[in-house]
Amino acid sequence: MASNIHFILNDKEIYASESPGMLVLDYLRRIQRLTGTKEGCKEGDCGACTVLIGETEGDKVVYKPVTSCLMPLGELHRKHLVTVEGLNMEHLSPVQQAIVDEGATQCGFCTPGIVVSLTGYLMKDKTEINKEGVKKTLSGHLCRCTGYHSLKQSASFLKDTVEDKTGIEALVENRMLPDYFLEIPGRLRKIQSSIRGAANTSTGHYIAGGTDLYVQKGELLPESRMCLLNLHPDMKVISKKNGSIHVGALITFEEFANHFEIMNIIPDIQVYMSRIASLQIRNRATVGGNIINASPIGDMTTLLLALEAVLVLRNDSKSRTVPITSFFKGYKQLDKISSEILADIVIPEFPAHTKIHFEKVSKRKYLDIASVNSAMKICCEDGIIREFGLSMGGVAPVPLFLRATSHYFIGKQICREVVKGAFSIIQQEICPISDIRGSEDYKRLLARQLIIAHFAKLFPERVAVKDFYET
Numbered sequence: 104m105a106s107n108i109h110f111i112l113n114d115k116e117i118y119a120s121e122s123p124g125m126l127v128l129d130y131l132r133r134i135q136r137l138t139g140t141k142e143g144c145k146e147g148d149c150g151a152c153t154v155l156i157g158e159t160e161g162d163k164v165v166y167k168p169v170t171s172c173l174m175p176l177g178e179l180h181r182k183h184l185v186t187v188e189g190l191n192m193e194h195l196s197p198v199q200q201a202i203v204d205e206g207a208t209q210c211g212f213c214t215p216g217i218v219v220s221l222t223g224y225l226m227k228d229k230t231e232i233n234k235e236g237v238k239k240t241l242s243g244h245l246c247r248c249t250g251y252h253s254l255k256q257s258a259s260f261l262k263d264t265v266e267d268k269t270g271i272e273a274l275v276e277n278r279m280l281p282d283y284f285l286e287i288p289g290r291l292r293k294i295q296s297s298i299r300g301a302a303n304t305s306t307g308h309y310i311a312g313g314t315d316l317y318v319q320k321g322e323l324l325p326e327s328r329m330c331l332l333n334l335h336p337d338m339k340v341i342s343k344k345n346g347s348i349h350v351g352a353l354i355t356f357e358e359f360a361n362h363f364e365i366m367n368i369i370p371d372i373q374v375y376m377s378r379i380a381s382l383q384i385r386n387r388a389t390v391g392g393n394i395i396n397a398s399p400i401g402d403m404t405t406l407l408l409a410l411e412a413v414l415v416l417r418n419d420s421k422s423r424t425v426p427i428t429s430f431f432k433g434y435k436q437l438d439k440i441s442s443e444i445l446a447d448i449v450i451p452e453f454p455a456h457t458k459i460h461f462e463k464v465s466k467r468k469y470l471d472i473a474s475v476n477s478a479m480k481i482c483c484e485d486g487i488i489r490e491f492g493l494s495m496g497g498v499a500p501v502p503l504f505l506r507a508t509s510h511y512f513i514g515k516q517i518c519r520e521v522v523k524g525a526f527s528i529i530q531q532e533i534c535p536i537s538d539i540r541g542s543e544d545y546k547r548l549l550a551r552q553l554i555i556a557h558f559a560k561l562f563p564e565r566v567a568v569k570d571f572y573e574t
Contacts, residue, residue, distance in 0.1 A: 109294050110179040112137075113189030114283040116290070123177025124310070124325045126317065128152045130176050131186060139187040139215045143245075145172045146318045147384050148470075150244035153216035155223050156386075157183030157287060164271075164288050167357075167386045168220045170243070173317045174387065175310055175324070177331045181294045183287050187215035190222050190281065197264045197279050198222050201257035209248035217244050217254065220383075225261070226280070228270040232262040242469065243381025309444065311353055311392040314384055338391070338446055341365070346452030352391025352445045356380060356403065359390055368450070368459065369406075375461040379403070381470055391445045394427070397435050399503075400473045400496040400540075406461055407448060408494035408504045409478035415447035422446065431501035453490060457482040458561045462553045466540070473497055474540040475549040479557040481512075486565065488512045493557075497540065498533035498550055505532050508554075517562050519570045526551050 108119040112135065121130060128145070131137045131154075143151035147170040154171045156179075157164040164183060190196060195203065198221040208214045224230060224240040237258040241251065265279065274280035307328030310316060317324060332338065338353040341362045348364050359365055360376040369375070379402045380388060393403040394414070404427075412427045416439060427448075430438050439445075461478045465471035475497040482490035491512040493505045508528045515521045535546035558566040 108177055108180050110181065111183045111287060111290060113185060114281070117179075119176060119179075121176055122325050123175055123331060124308075124327055124329050125176040126321070126325065127154065127171040127174045127176055127179065127184070129325075131171060137186050137188050140171055141212055141215060142172065143212070145321065147173045147243075147314055147381075147387075148245070149213070150216045150220070150381070150383060151213050153219045153243070153383055155183075155185035155219055155226075157185065157291075159288065159291050162288060164291065166223050166226050168223045168240075168243075168383050169386050170383045173313050173384075175313060175317075175329075175331060177329075178333050180334070181291055181296065183291060185219070187219050190218065192278070192281055194278070196222065197261055198225070198257075201260035201264070202254075204260055205253045205256045207249055207253040207257055213244055213246045213248075217241065217246075220244065221257070221261075222280070225265060225269050225274060226271050230269040232258060232265060232269070234258045237261070239377070239382060242377075243383040311389040311395075312355065312387040314380075314388045315392070315396050315398075332444070348450040350390055350448040350450065352389060352394075352447060354390050355386055356388045356390065356393075357382065357385040359403075360385070368453075368457070371460075375406070375463075378463050378469060390448060394430070394448070395437070395439075395445055397431060397437060397501070398496075399434070399499060399501055400476060401502055402461075402463065402473060402476055402496070404502045405476045405494050405496040406459075406478045407450070408502055409459065409461075409480045409492045410450050411480070411492050411504075413449040413451065414445055415449065416443040417446040418443045424449075428504040428506075434500035453480070454482050457490065460557045460561050462556050464549050464553070472540065475535075475546050475553065477550070477553040477557065479554075479561075481557075481561065483517065486516050488515055488517065493554070495533065495550060495553070498535045498546055500534075503533065505529060507532055517558065517565045519566060522555065522558050522566060523571070525554060529554060 110117050128142060131140045140154060141151035143149035152171045153168050155166045156169050157166045198218050202208055220240050234255055237255055241254055268277050271284050275282055275285055309330050309332055311332045333353055338351040340351045341354055341364055342349050343364055360372045365372055390403055393401045407427055414425045414427055414430055416423055425438050432438055459480050463473045463476040465473045473496060477495045480492040491509050493509050496502050508525050511525055511528050529550050533550055535543050537543045555568060555571055559568045
């Protein structure tokens with residue numbers, strides 16, 4: 104039987120004939136018996152199963168931490184999969200030594216994933232080692248024994264030990280990373296680009312990042328027919344054409360937040376993104392997947408609604424466009440037929456002085472599902488609103504573009520009275536329900552509070568939060 108999936112696992116070349124839908128975590132533990140990668144929540148929350156995925160970019164291989172519990176085996180084709188075993192040497196690495204010296208481990212269950220993530224942090228060229236960088240790197244890891252203080256303290260140890268020796272070549276040269284990493288770019292280039300078998304079928308499940316689908320149907324997918332969309336790089340590009348920004352549907356959250364075109368129109372996008380998910384999940388979750396999932400509280404979807412993006416749906420060689428503001432027809436119901444694929448998201452051009460703001464309220468500040476989220480796009484001239492778009496999630500069966508409220512603001516001056524005038528309109532447009540994330544009354548209150556937050560943040564000289572509570 105011909106092998107379908109050809110990749111490198113640590114220092115070993117692999118030809119895997121297992122189902123392309125099999126989880127990488129299960130393949131590592133059950134087939135390869137590499138049990139350093141732990142099975143914890145199996146939902147992408149705990150970080151115990153974190154591995155590094157290396158992909159060729161130019162003449163280099165770039166590594167990103169991902170949760171192996173949500174990644175299909177078929178996506179490993181032409182990639183380098185690194186587990187904690189692949190980082191071991193005859194002596195402790197700087198990361199391992201830092202964890203030992205700072206007493207940053209106890210039961211040890213979470214430790215392998217943490218070692219992998221921190222090593223990936225050092226493998227980036229010209230990394231500035233600091234507590235903030237370590238904090239971001241550890242954002243997707245749960246530890247209930249030791250806590251996080253000692254892990255954050257390891258940043259000081261790493262800074263003193265590694266200094267300016269970051270990047271793969273420098274780490275290898277200083278015996279901080281196994282030698283075989285230098286050979287990986289050449290070895291990956293020799294692997295054929297095509298992948299045969301079920302991973303290319305156009306029927307069954309379409310898998311992008313898999314960060315929600317594998318949580319919902321993880322037991323069924325490995326044996327299902329599927330199309331692994333990430334094997335189609337044409338949908339992984341961000342470009343600017345005729346003033347509009349075209350975002351390939353397979354662009355990940357992290358790629359979206361770090362692209363200069365996106366940062367140009369949304370300067371605080373990385374701040375917003377830190378509220379949405381862990382680094383491992385942002386390296387997998389796709390912009391298109393968040394839209395097609397049609398969650399009423401999808402964070403990225405809510406942002407794109409405020410931007411009034413246009414969706415490009417493709418069916419073989421044919422394509423059509425649909426405004427995202429009319430794409431959601433009901434709970435999990437879309438203006439889309441089953442054979443269509445979301446290929447592109449187009450963010451229309453708007454004036455350079457347009458401001459965009461995103462707010463999210465959840466039980467935990469970070470790494471949690473929103474109770475209510477909201478985004479606002481506003482363009483003003485001399486204090487008069489010329490363009491306006493407001494969206495909210497968690498207040499209706501669908502991610503909601505507030506048409507009436509957005510229309511109300513056009514042509515008005517920014518001031519407390521105008522903002523207050525929108526409160527009743529918002530309440531008529533939304534229809535929240537009580538659930539585990541909050542009561543109906545609470546969500547209605549949040550809708551009011553978030554519109555205040557938008558204006559107070561963007562126009563503090565005209566609107567202050569305290570103005571709405573003075574008697």
